[in-house]
Amino acid sequence: MRIWQLEGQGKEHLRITEQPRPSPGPGQVLVRAEAVSLNYRDKAIVDGSYPARITFPIVPGSDVAGEVVSVGEGLMRFKVGDRVLSVFKQRWLDGVPNPEANASNLGWPLTGVLAEYVLLDEDGVLAYPAYLTAAQASTLPIAAVTAWVALFKHGQLKPQHTVLVQGTGGVSLFGLQLALAHGARVIAISRSEEKIQRIEQLGASAMINSSVMPNWEEAVRLLTSGEGVDQILEVVGGDSLRHSINAAAWGAHIAIIGFLEGKTSSISLPDLMMKSLKIHGFSVGSRKDTEELLSFLEVHRIEPVIDAVYDFVDLPDALDHLDRGPFGKIVVKLR
Ligand SMILES: NC(=O)c1ccc[n+]([C@@H]2O[C@H](COP(=O)([O-])OP(=O)(O)OC[C@H]3O[C@@H](n4cnc5c(N)ncnc54)[C@H](OP(=O)(O)O)[C@@H]3O)[C@@H](O)[C@H]2O)c1
CATH class of the missing domain: 3.40.50.720 (NAD(P)-binding Rossmann-like Domain)
Structure with a gap:
């Protein structure tokens, strides 16, 4: 599978590389990524203004939506074909945040989602409302x-x-x-x-x-x-x-x-x-916050504002757009 890798500070250190497609272990799902939305955070991680010491290489990207293509042994909550989005802080389920929750951010310190297949914990994904496209759903986890x-x-x-x-x-x-x-x-x-x-x-x-x-x-x-x-x-x-x-x-x-x-x-x-x-x-929200947001969006049928959609290979152009200041969200599509 193709992944984007950031091998050092600066956009010139972004490369597409090939990696074997991972298999889900117990409690994990493998998601075929359909869309990844970019956040200011991604730009800051690439250009070095993000307030953290990053060790390269990393896979950037935090927000993904796609389809479950395989599930780990004994997993009951999701099945193949379910359409899901990622939760930004993979291990913050509810309540007040803590250092462990903060250390479970996708895209740093956890590996990011700019990849054709993404391995996530079952606690770290949620089904998204059927009225949303994958591109729209990908805009939700952080912003x-x-x-x-x-x-x-x-x-x-x-x-x-x-x-x-x-x-x-x-x-x-x-x-x-x-x-x-x-x-x-x-x-x-x-x-x-x-x-x-x-x-x-x-x-x-x-x-x-x-x-x-x-x-x-x-x-x-x-x-x-x-x-x-x-x-x-x-x-x-x-x-x-x-x-x-x-x-x-x-x-x-x-x-x-x-x-x-x-x-x-x-x-x-x-x-x-x-x-x-x-x-x-505060910093983003928990899985419970994400669930509450999804219920509200479904009731009100809110359609996220997407400024532009870029192909996977055009990530550097998408980051340039983010630099110029988007109107709403920038999405990178994978299929
Ligand atoms: N604490 C958290 O949990 C959390 C979560 C998400 C984001 N954030 C932070 O919130 C900020 C916005 O994130 P975002 O993802 O919404 O950003 P974004 O999508 O990149 O949007 C930035 C927008 O802000 C305006 N802007 C840019 N630079 C500005 C400046 N120097 N002064 C005034 N306005 C400026 C521009 O709008 P106009 O051109 O219309 O002025 C631009 O379109 C970032 O600092 C990000 O790191 C924090």
Whole structure:
């Protein structure tokens, strides 16, 4: 079978190589990959900005959907032909995360999914709703689960909430779709006028161009009669957190998700205290979170936004697209 291997830091060290197709042991399933979606994480692992010491070679890629083609001895939960997706943290089933759960991320430190066949633990896969294609299902394990956990688990989303999403990447567009489906109002920020037009078509209640309005919290306050927003998906990081604190309503929840702009931030502690803000950092979600997300998606028939689909051999082009800033998700298809 063909796999993508990263043999050193940088895109120029990506190679397609041949490896024998693995066989599932007890408690494992072999999945024939149909689609792999890319995340900012994959780009960061390839270019060296990911905050971990990586030892090469690795197989990159974390999110896969495909078909079960063989199962290990005694396995009852899945059968050949089942259509499944991967759970990002293979050994985080439920509850609070722990070091073992964190050490079970697909694509590093566990071997990744950019391969024609992927061997996974039965606990690390879930059947996906029949209304989704494999390409759509592959977009869910990191980006959609993260948006779900931010809004519903930590943020306790209510239909009367106003949610702010930053940028138009994978996590943010899932945040927009999930919040709208729950009846909330969504304000979206983007640096691109063209993407602002596209986000309006997805139903955003208001859009702000942050290139034109770097102090975008002023526009947020105008749009919310001076109150601010109830939830913020903070994917930009760095100085953006300061703007988010200014844009937050009293008692608001700010989900610390990303570091597109910077990994450190200087913020006003009195503002946090005075406004009673909840700032919550976390990393993706558990298998249970993924199951809850899948049920919600099925009820609301939410279709993930896929910006582009690339052939397996064109992974470097797909990563370039990710570098330019996607509108939703980038998918690599294998069949
Ligand atoms: N904590 C977690 O569990 C978790 C899970 C998933 C992702 N993340 C992190 O969250 C962030 C977003 O991930 P993603 O997968 O959604 O990314 P993505 O799909 O690559 O999307 C990034 C989008 O953000 C905007 N953007 C890019 N650079 C920016 C910058 N410097 N300042 C402002 N906006 C910028 C762009 O939108 P516009 O062009 O519209 O502005 C771009 O399309 C990343 O840092 C990622 O590592 C964390």
